Amino acid sequence: MTDTKKLLGDERRAYILSLLQNNERSYTGSELAKLTNVSRQIIVGDITLLKAKNEPILATSQGYIYLSPSKPVLYEKIVACNHGPERTEEELNLFVDNGVTVKDVKIEHPVYGDLTASILVSNRKEVQQFMKKIANTNAAYLSQLTEGIHLHTISASSKKILEEAEEALQSANFLIED
Structure with missing residues (x-):
């Protein structure tokens, strides 16, 4: 143009x-x-x-x-997390370092019901861009509305990658116990 x-x-x-x-x-x-x-x-x-x-x-x-339908089929899972805003970058980096894409964040709002926001980060550079955008706009994280409790839809090329990422998040005390 x-x-x-x-x-x-x-x-x-x-x-x-x-x-x-x-x-x-x-x-x-x-x-x-x-x-x-x-x-x-x-x-x-x-x-x-x-x-x-x-x-x-x-x-x-x-x-x-x-969203092209020709993209490879990925395995997806929803995980429940709980942490303060100061640990968001650490959480996202743990996901992407384990080969996982974080598609979104979801919370259950007492008035509006389920709220979902797209994140779509797959590597540390994208995590840094996301964190920079939050900082530059002074935006609040959705999880701040629910005292840190939130869900993420995550995807990866195999179930094993999803399981390994979950184990890493469990070890770092991000996941909510069943």
């Missing part, structure tokens, strides 16, 4: 969709806004419209990604 042409409506959404579908990396709203010469808020609206058309776009802490 050139820096002089502003893409309009359907053309812009088609371009965004093509970018997301044809690249393995994520794109932030700001990156997409710059590429299409519109505001980030316009991009947020475009993504909402694309999602309404059942495009599998996911907003993550690293940006928007397209």
